[in-house]
Amino acid sequence: MATVCASVFAQTLPTSEAEVGQKPTAEGETIAKAEPIKLAFILPRKKSRFDAVTQYALDGVLAANYASPDPAHVLLIRPGADDNVANQLKAAANAGALAAIGPLDRNAIEQIAKMDYLPLPVITLNQVELDTVVPLTPEEIQERQMQEEARKMADAAARELNATTLAQQEALTEENSTSETTTSSESSGSIATDLKVPGLVLAKDIALENVRYEPRLFPRGLLMTGLSLETDAAYVAELGVKALPRLTETGERPKVLVLDQDKPLQKRISAAFCQKLTELGFAPDRLTIDLKDLQRITQFFELVVEDDDPEIEPEEPIDQEIDPLGWRQQQLRQTRESAERRAQAALAEPPYYAVFMALDASTASQIRPRLPLRTRLWGTSLLYPGNPQTDSSAKALTYDLKQVGFVDSPFILTYNDETFEATYKVPPPAGLVGKQLFALGVDALSIANAIARGQTAGKISGLTGSLSFNLDLSPVVTRHGTCAMIASGSVRMLSPEELIDFHVIDPISRLESSKEKAGKSTHAASVQEASSKASKTPEAPTPM
CATH class of the missing domain: 3.40.50.2300 (Response regulator)
Incomplete structure (x- = not known):
């Protein structure tokens, strides 16, 4: 026994025998303790x-x-x-x-x-x-298949309706847009979505288990x-889904991705993410990271920069020997325009609006810089980098994990x-x-x-x-950790609502700011180039 x-x-x-079982009052009387x-x-x-x-x-x-x-x-x-x-x-x-x-x-x-x-x-x-896992009966399997077919048909109908609505909105926008806006939006880009890399499993390729769960x-x-990190993962998945837009810019439901490693703990967290996201109607794709081959991630989210509009004739190159100043101005202008196109590509709609990382802080810090700018990033307390105020290594990690949301103990x-x-x-x-x-x-x-x-x-x-x-x-004590977001050099605690409503960037204002700066730079370059032209001899005109 x-x-x-x-x-x-x-x-x-008690500290003395007089206090055992009773407590003296101010008047000397005693009451039971x-x-x-x-x-x-x-x-x-x-x-x-x-x-x-x-x-x-x-x-x-x-x-x-x-x-x-x-x-x-x-x-x-x-x-x-x-x-x-x-x-x-x-x-x-x-x-x-x-x-x-x-x-x-x-x-x-x-x-x-x-x-x-x-x-x-x-x-x-x-x-x-x-829960107890119970195999589905043949009738339940057939019913699930019918529900899945109905869901696919509903999604297809919604995409068609959304595409029509978006086409109407674009037509209205084009009618009201100025020629300047049209010209400035000709150069654009996107993020590759068709590239397949080892370790990637698409949601459509993950067969549903023919089981149900009974309490x-x-x-x-x-x-x-x-x-439990699995409990944290389920809570973070709920927050992440609430932060998703209803539709993407192409009128489809946003996609989500789970990143993990081939380790027991990370796989458990990944499974919890996948289960909860599927329950919420956002079955995720899953990518298993191999730190020995980080090129996978870089290739997977590779920027695709579109070429200039073929209807616009390219600028003729300036001969460096004949006009060194004009050539230098042209090189600067072309470099700036290329950077603007890459910025537009980086700010393009991401293939995944949310990435849920079943990774520790060290691993995630190597992955974070390779992910799209507009993607919301989420994790569990495993992502906590440490106290940036007392640990220089933790502070360094915060810069690589900037804008990652997670939950942890207060x-x-x-x-x-x-x-x-x-x-x-x-x-x-x-x-x-x-x-x-x-x-x-x-x-x-x-x-x-x-x-x-x-x-x-x-x-x-x-x-x-x-x-x-x-x-x-x-039989369970429900626990919700405190929401937090990693910033440059610090970890900020937020309310769930603040974490959900957080916007990584505002691409429209960011692009407009870029265009304003580009406009000013172009104007300054034009003035300087015009001045250069005025000082040139007739034998060396600048090509138009």
């Missing part, structure tokens, strides 16, 4: 692979409990020889605990999830699968919390050693993982305290995000 291995009496026991509630912390087996990481969460529980004005009596429960978590829970209940925190091990949580009855409410530090039944009193985004030590009176946790698990322990204690006091539902502004729970409706 499991045994109560230790108790944290220093946090709860409420006994502190008892909570249990479920520990793993000693020297197991979960022992060290669980200690980080336990440190968060104990530090937050110590800092609380109404601390609980925390019991530490080690497993017995049988390593049975059910016996640990029974030992905690027999010791008077009103709620238990832990475990972190998914296998142990799976044991709890299969129990018919829990002796006390349990707030775990990790999550297991919430599992869990014992009442089980609440699962954690720092504790991580706002972390400061001085504030931490002033709040918890303990040394700061070591490393990012230590800080994340410390914050998880603090939030688990808040939920356990609420449940131990009879609360079955509630919302908490926690260190890991905005938390909500309802024992009667769901």
Whole structure:
């Protein structure tokens, strides 16, 4: 059987015998003092692979409990020889605990999830699968195929209707446009979309699994919390879809892309992105990155600069020996015009309006500069570069990850050693993982305290995000991390609405500004060229 291995009496026991069970008032009378509630912390087996990481969460529980004005009596429960978590829970209940925190091990949580009855409410530090995969029947498969055909027909009809509407708008625009506007829009470009590269899997080539998901039944009193990156990915996918335009400039639904690597964690995040995006009606293409061959990405998003209008005769070249000043002016003008065409190509409508990166910060920093300017970029807390204020490497990464949106724990985004030590009176946790698990322990204690006091539902502004729970409706603590965007040299926290509404660039104003500058430069060049012509001898006229 499991045994109560230790108790944290220093946090709860009174300092003198006179205070036991009663508290003196100003008049010398005494009133009964409420006994502190008892909570249990479920520990793993000693020297197991979960022992060290669980200690980080336990440190968060104990530090937050110590800092609380109404601390609980925390019991530490080690497993017995049988390593049975059910016996640990029974030992905690027999010791008077009103709620238990832990475990972190998914296998142990799976044991709890299969129990018919829990002796006390349990707030775990990790999550297991919430659904059971059930194969579709032949009738359900046929119904799904019919729905898919109907969706394709509806999309085709919508594209045709949108194309007609856009054609009418373009015709109206052409009637109202000036000749200057028409001339300035002749040079344009786009981003290649037909290029196939290794590692690319198109959404249309991904066959749907003939399965459905049914919710599992869990014992009442089980609440699962954690720092699941898959949960973060699902939330980020929702934000990203809300930021998409209804239609592209060609009247079609916007496309999205998921970038990942051939690594277990990145593949799990990628699968979560793909599943949620498909549920939301935006089945993504997927590209697996190989850092040994980054040329794939460069080729995939290669700019296609269109040639000048064939109806306009090209400018005749100026002979450098005959007219060196005129030749230099022509070279500058042609270089400027080529740069303008490339800028227009870079600002062209991207093949993907959103790219969801299942990548870490280091890898993403190598990919980010190769992506289209107008594409919104999204990621999970795996993209957090570190604190730019204290880490020069993290600050350098922010410049390569500029305008990438992601979610993370507010504790991580706002972390400061001085504030931490002033709040918890303990040394700061070591490393990012230590800080994340410390914050998880603090939030688990808040939920356990609420449940131990009879609360079955509630919302908490926690260190890991905005938390909500309802024992009667769901076995999961819903967690939404804080939205943030990486800027040059900093990481800015934003509200979900601000992150959704953010515009990477305004291509129209950017182009107009470019045209104004180009117009001024062209005018200055014309004046200088005219002056040059006036000083030339008749034997060396500038070609027209």
